[in-house]
Amino acid sequence: xxxxxxxxxxxxxxxxxxxxxxxxxxxxxxxxxxxxxxxxxxxxxxxxxxxxxxxxxxxxxxxxxxxxxxxxxxxxxxxxxxxxxxxxxxxxxxxxxxxxxxxxxxxxxxxxxxxxxxxxxxxx
Numbered sequence: 001x002x003x004x005x006x007x008x009x010x011x012x013x014x015x016x017x018x019x020x021x022x023x024x025x026x027x028x029x030x031x032x033x034x035x036x037x038x039x040x041x042x043x044x045x046x047x048x049x050x051x052x053x054x055x056x057x058x059x060x061x062x063x064x065x066x067x068x069x070x071x072x073x074x075x076x077x078x079x080x081x082x083x084x085x086x087x088x089x090x091x092x093x094x095x096x097x098x099x100x101x102x103x104x105x106x107x108x109x110x111x112x113x114x115x116x117x118x119x120x121x122x123x124x
Contacts, residue, residue, distance in 0.1 A: 004033045004072045016042055020056045020090060031073045041069040052077045054110065055088040060095050067099050074115045085110040
């Protein structure tokens, strides 16, 4: 059974962050989809005051799995009332565009309201 949740294991969080060039901090988190110890997908994101930034998303080649991990990450933003969600340079803009999560490319913002729409609609 696949579990999707924030990684509480500090060693695993550190490993996943460092793999893509980030360091674990008090405001950086990892959301992972795991099945029997295997990491299938994950995101690295920060929450600083009232702003969330999606810094990294894996996998880029599996749109359905990426959609699920983005939705899980955006759920954190929604439950905290965060409406400003940005994406960083290491996030695949192409993938975010295919999944229709980009609100404004110039501002690098994500559309949190997509969380409540059909998953991966039109991304096939």
